[in-house]
Amino acid sequence: MKVSGFGNSLSLCTLPLLMMLFLLLYKVRSQSGGGDDKACLSGLKTALQDSRGVLVSWNANNLLTPCFNQTLTQLTGINCNENRIVSILLSSRGLGGTVSSALANCSFLNMVDFSDNQMTGVIPTELGGLQLLATLNLSVNGLTGSIPEDLSNCTYLNVLDLHRNSLTGVIPQSLGYLERLKVFDVSDNDLSGPIPVSLANLSSGAPRFNISSFRGNKHLYGFPLPLPKNRNLSVLAIVGIGLGSGLISLFISFTAVCIWLRVSEQRLAADEGKISQLMPE
Template identity: 50%
Template sequence: MMCGVWSSTGTVILVLLLITTCGNIPSKADPNDEICLSQLSESLQDPFKNLQNWTKTAFANPCQGFTSFLQGATCNNGRIYKLSLSNLSLKGSISPNISSCTNLQALDLSSNSLSGPIPPDLQYLVNLAVLNLSSNRLSGPLPQQLALCAYLNVIDLRDNRLSGLIPPQLGLLTRLSVFDVSYNKLSGPIPSSLGNRSGNLPRFNASSYEGNKDLYGFPLPPMRSKGLSVLSIVGIGLGSGLVSLVLSFTAVCVWLKISEHKMAAEESKISQFMPDY
């Protein structure tokens, strides 16, 4: 009887040990995440060594289930789920190969000194919900390919050097609740699909677009007509004065000419009545 009890107890303990051991086996790293992290690391400059643990060894196995020991990285079921590298004084550019982190749902590289374009390859981050690249030095166009990231809730690109038109395709993002492109160098009309949204779609006010001097349309206030410069005013004044002077001088000349003819005519009449001596 005792042997049966011990046998049952031993079996239970053995099963528990097996479950615990299997649960601690590290999940196999996704090779795409390794490519993504390696290429992003190469494109970034880290002058203050804030990313010291971003090494090739760590990239080979960046996630232990839901845990990551990489600075700014969050994992979900063995895959990179979120990258938050804001305010780390990072320089360099955003590698197009960041698109290899195909499970990425949030990318925050804000408040750094990143330059160059926003990679159109971000379109392959089909699960991306949050994109925050604000307060950098990014330049070039706003890629229309972002419209393919159908789950985007947040696009924050304020305080950069982006130029060109706002792609109307971004208005197709029905989940978009935050859209901020203020203080860039964007130009042209604000697409109605983003400026005058209808139905249950979230609306964006003027603060989302301010600071782009060549951008216009609702919800921005009407553009004011530019006043005349000081030089223009001076030029108009001088021109008007010169015209007035010429007209006045011409009038005087005409008056003198007419007076001269009148005087000559009067002298001729008087001479006819003078006696000959």
Template identity: 55%
Template sequence: MMGIIWGWTAAALLLLLLSAASADPNDERCLTHLSQSLQDPLRNLQNWTKSTFANPCQGFTSFLEGAICNNGRIYKLSLSNLSLKGSISPFLSNCTNLQALDLSSNQLSGPIPPDLQYLVNLAVLNLSANHLSGDIPQQLALCAYLNVIDLHDNQFSGLIPQQLGLLVRLSVFDVSNNKLSGPIPSSLGNRSGNLPRFNASSYAGNKGLYGYPLPPMKSSGLSVLAIVGIGLGSGLLSLILSFTAVCVWLRVTDKKSENDEGKISQLMPDY
């Protein structure tokens, strides 16, 4: 009996050791570089250490703040509202099993790394309420499972990539309150009206952005043609008035001359 118990104990220990030894090196690399790219002034990520990165998961159990595990791999990263600073590491692409990334409501800056295209299982990307800037990378269209792209309240500029319209699963798309410009791709216009969080509010707060579902842009002033037309019209009117004034003056002058000549002839003696 003792031999059986010992055998089971040894097997359990061996399984535990094998689990620790088989921690995915890609996840370790991903977490290490992400930690190096972030600043944590409130020390919310105290257990983000090298030893924890080496074995962040055991089955479905996570040993890492903000991480959820699935089958020994990092499945979700939720680090929202932690006053984090720094940038988004391109090495996040090594967390190849990642399905949800939430870094919202922090103070992150810099661009979205195009390398995120390698997160082929990513379904949720929430980077809202930060200080991120630059273009929205068209490579995100390669994350075919994306359901949510939330980038509102940042400083992104440039055009909205047409390629994002190829994401057939996309149900939430919010780029409001940025510095985007140009037309809204027709494929991202929600013309069917069946996606309540994918409408005009998703694009509001971008002064240079236009197109459906935003309302028509208000005229900011007179067009160039209107200004030229007004100028030509004013010039023509001035010319007509000047010509009329000259004609009237000439007519008055002629009439006065005729009257003067009449008076002179009356005063001349007859011979």
């Protein structure tokens, strides 16, 4: 009886502990999920300019529950899985405005495509917090500013397409350390500086990404881009100047020697004349 009583007492004591452990695990799981899809889309809608009305379904009621019944949604361009937003596909919708930093709240995003719109502004550094992001396509817009180095934190990034914008600055070296990166295109921007070796070379000697990924940036240089024509001209100009200066120096030296010889001859002739006058006939 004593043993049985002790066991009952133990069970009564462990029950609250088990409940606390369950609540703790639930809290950890909730935090690991992270993000707030409703805040994500609300912030994005505020930042976008929808002149065509393609986001009419993004009303207050639908934004209240972006995803329902695992994969269903009534929002244009949105795809869900397990009641979380996993992709935002709004290519060629005539959208203006900016890329909202609120996108970072959609923590389960693996695909973002805003290509071929009229979006402006900068690429938010907060996108680097999307650790499940595999595709980021912001091409053919009017984006400015630099490429955020924070994007190198998106370790699952497979596609990074930023071509035909007005991006400036250098290409972050850290982007080359993304091992899963298979598509990389920053062509037709206003980028400058050297192409990171980690994006240009492979151990085999072949380029990791070819010329088409980098061309159209007047101040960008390095392999695999060819040597700019103006640099070829500069090299030829330097060689020409060197040869020209050498010939000029040779001409000046030759002229100086000729003058010296002429003066010496005249002095010698004068000395000979003086001597001949002094000698008896």
